[in-house]
Amino acid sequence: MFRYGVVRGGLGLLAVRRACVLSRFAHSAPxxxxxxxxxxxxxxxxxxxxxxxxxxxxxxxxxxxxxxSEQDTGQxxxxxxxxxxxxxxxxxxxxxxLHIPDIIKVAKDNNVDAIHPGYGFLSERSDxxxxxxxxxxxxxxxxxETVRKMGDKVEAxxxxxxxxxxVVPGTDSPISSLQEAQAFAxxxxxxxxxxxxxxxxxxxxxxxxxxxxxxxxxxRAYSEALTAFGNGALFIEKFIEKPRHIEVQILGDKxxxxxxxxxxxxxxxxxxxxxxxxxxxxxxxxxxxDRLHADAVNLAKQVGYENAGTVxxxxxxxxxxxFIEVNSRLQVEHTVTEEITDVDLVHAxxxxxxxxxxxxxxxxxxKIRVNGCSIQxxxxxxxxxxxxxxxxxxxxxxxxxEGMGIRLDSASAFQGAVISPHYDSLLVKVIASxxxxxxxxxxxxxxxxxxxxxxxxxxxxxxxxxxxKRPQVLGKSWSSLRxxxxxxxxxxxxxxx
Numbered sequence: 001m002f003r004y005g006v007v008r009g010g011l012g013l014l015a016v017r018r019a020c021v022l023s024r025f026a027h028s029a030p031x032x033x034x035x036x037x038x039x040x041x042x043x044x045x046x047x048x049x050x051x052x053x054x055x056x057x058x059x060x061x062x063x064x065x066x067x068x069s070e071q072d073t074g075q076x077x078x079x080x081x082x083x084x085x086x087x088x089x090x091x092x093x094x095x096x097x098l099h100i101p102d103i104i105k106v107a108k109d110n111n112v113d114a115i116h117p118g119y120g121f122l123s124e125r126s127d128x129x130x131x132x133x134x135x136x137x138x139x140x141x142x143x144x145e146t147v148r149k150m151g152d153k154v155e156a157x158x159x160x161x162x163x164x165x166x167v168v169p170g171t172d173s174p175i176s177s178l179q180e181a182q183a184f185a186x187x188x189x190x191x192x193x194x195x196x197x198x199x200x201x202x203x204x205x206x207x208x209x210x211x212x213x214x215x216x217x218x219x220r221a222y223s224e225a226l227t228a229f230g231n232g233a234l235f236i237e238k239f240i241e242k243p244r245h246i247e248v249q250i251l252g253d254k255x256x257x258x259x260x261x262x263x264x265x266x267x268x269x270x271x272x273x274x275x276x277x278x279x280x281x282x283x284x285x286x287x288x289x290d291r292l293h294a295d296a297v298n299l300a301k302q303v304g305y306e307n308a309g310t311v312x313x314x315x316x317x318x319x320x321x322x323f324i325e326v327n328s329r330l331q332v333e334h335t336v337t338e339e340i341t342d343v344d345l346v347h348a349x350x351x352x353x354x355x356x357x358x359x360x361x362x363x364x365x366x367k368i369r370v371n372g373c374s375i376q377x378x379x380x381x382x383x384x385x386x387x388x389x390x391x392x393x394x395x396x397x398x399x400x401x402e403g404m405g406i407r408l409d410s411a412s413a414f415q416g417a418v419i420s421p422h423y424d425s426l427l428v429k430v431i432a433s434x435x436x437x438x439x440x441x442x443x444x445x446x447x448x449x450x451x452x453x454x455x456x457x458x459x460x461x462x463x464x465x466x467x468x469k470r471p472q473v474l475g476k477s478w479s480s481l482r483x484x485x486x487x488x489x490x491x492x493x494x495x496x497x
Contacts, residue, residue: 034254035355036138038062038113043077044103044128045118048411048429049330050077053116056346065112067103069096071422076411083110093422097121098230100128104135114138114353116346120424123329124151124199140353141307142328149303150328153197154235160323163302165295168314168322170237178218184236185214191239194221199229202272207239240322243314245269246281247327248296249337251348252305257358259365260293261341264333270388275459277333277376279340282437285319292321299326308334308349332378332429335409339374339433373440374433377448380425383457390425394418396455400428401447405440407431419456427458 041057042065043050054064054077066081071093078084085106088096096102098121107115115132117123117140126148132139141147150156154173161167169188174197175181185192185208194217196204204225206217218234226232244267252258265281266274281289296311310327334345343363351361358364382388395417400408410428412419419427432444451458 036113038138038350038354040065040111040113041140041350042067042103042107042110042112042115043081043118044097044115045121045123046072046075046077046097046411046423048077048409048426049118049332051080051411052409053118053346054080056344056350060347060350062350065106065110067097067106069093071096071420074418076414076417085110093420094121100131103128104131104137107132107137108135112137114140114350116140116349117329119329119332124327126151138353140349142305142309146303146305147328150309150326151198153195153325156326157235157323159303160299163295163299165299165323166321168237168240168324171235174233174235176233178215181214181218181234181236182211185211188238191241193237193239194218194234195237196221196225196229196231197233197235198231199225202269202274203228204232204234205272237324240314240316243267243316244281245274245312246284246292246315246321247310247312247331248292249331249334249345250296250300250305250309250311251345251352251358251363252300252307252309253352253358254306254355255357256301256304258297258300258305259358259363259368260297261337261343261345261368262370263289263292264336266333274333275378277336278437279333279336279374280370282373288315288319288321295321295323299323307352308345332426333376335407335429335431336374336376336433339407339431340370340372341368342371343368372433372435373437374431375437375440375444376429376431377444378426378459379428379430379448379451380459381419381427381456382425382459384459385457388459390421391457392419392421393456395453397452398454399450399452401430401450403443403447405433405443406447407433427453 040063043053044067046068050066057064064081066078066084067087068075068078068084069088070086072078087102087106088099091099115137117128122128124147126144129139129141129144129147133144149159157167157170171184191207191209194204194206204221206221208214208217221234222232225234244265246263246265248263249261250258251261262280264277264279266277268276292313299311300309308330310331312324312327313321314324315321330345330349338345348361348363381391383391395415398413398415400413408428408430413428430444430447432440432447434440434443
């Protein structure tokens with residue numbers, strides 16, 4: 001195809017710059033048995049994250065491979081790759097992307113050097129990372145043992161305690177019965193929260209505020225965790241009321257180097273799902289910011305963390321921070337970190353996977369600087385009038401908001417696209433960047449107001465209040481962000497839209 005001929009033929013400016021960088025690296029590649037150049041990458045995922053990785057690979061001159069389910073035959077991620085192969089024939093839509101034998105077979109049959117898991121699906125499954133290693137295929141992420149430790153939320157909690165990182169009071173191991181939940185509640189009191197022991201993303205999370213709700217929420221959390229992660233094990237924590245959710249982006253290599261790329265504020269959520277993410281966090285005490293960064297890096301070093309990951313914390317109303325989990329993968333909201341640090345996290349992931357060191361890539365802590373502010377909004381195919389229930393169908397009209405300071409990451413956001421009921425409802429990620437929070441918020445407000453989507457309901461539809469005449473997106477007015485130098489970043493952990 002012409003687009004690949006242009007990039008790989010060296011005619012594009014970006015390709016020329018990459019060729020120069022790679023030429024320098026060729027002379028300084030680490031003389032280690034661990035160094036293995038990557039020539040072909042498979043993304044064991046779908047949608048916008050698959051396309052995000054494909055684009056990074058193309059910029060680095062790496063050939064790309066897509067996999068798709070029977071229901072995804074017409075999806076854009078299949079078209080964006082150099083090669084595409086069907087997996088999970090005869091399986092349900094989600095199960096196809098969880099079928100490790102098919103994915104590994106496609107990789108081996110087509111000389112794939114490395115597999116990028118994206119986020120969700122198999123991205124935090126240690127058995128998948130191990131299957132890649134056993135097949136001689138590199139896994140773009142931490143080693144299997146680290147994925148296992150971080151994926152086990154209870155073990156990750158123990159590691160945090162050993163690293164001197166404060167944690168929320170909770171169970172020392174996954175619970176296996178309702179009686180254990182009742183005993184914990186009697187000891188610590190309500191409210192408490194159930195969490196999936198082997199997964200994240202808000203699945204398997206249930207807040208319990210009184211004894212009468214305990215049994216029902218236990219059963220629901222167990223069922224959600226089992227469906228999402230194949231394991232219904234739960235653990236319990238004391239629930240912190242109205243916290244801020246702050247996460248620190250980390251990056252490690254195979255030589256013990258770990259750096260942070262500052263933090264993101266993900267406090268604006270709906271049903272434990274992040275909706276708006278902001279980097280860097282505002283109205284954050286500088287000493288607390290430093291402690292968050294230091295705790296994240298220390299924990300990562302203790303487990304020998306390599307590749308990209310996120311250490312998540314809760315901040316209570318007294319300014320105390322508590323570790324909650326490590327996501328051993330690329331996050332949906334990695335975009336805002338890239339915008340403020342000018343570090344391409346997917347490029348870094350691939351180079352670290354090859355065996356490059358962070359200093360060799362120019363990634364030293366004293367060189368990482370924050371430049372401005374960035375906001376990400378997740379536009380989803382959900383109907384606000386029906387409690388944000390997912391909507392499906394064919395997109396009849398699609399016009400996006402664009403312009404200076406706006407980045408769009410999407411896969412199905414185009415006229416004629418069919419929105420499936422089988423997968424996540426994310427349509428497009430809108431990222432706005434500016435010199436400060438009010439500037440970024442103003443750009444975001446303008447961009448979202450420009451969107452026109454017909455055929456399916458979306459979460460971005462502006463609602464003009466007759467009192468303020470300002471757009472409200474997802475029920476949140478951006479006027480507060482535009483009018484205040486620091487912005488309003490004290491929204492509760494479970495924002496009510």
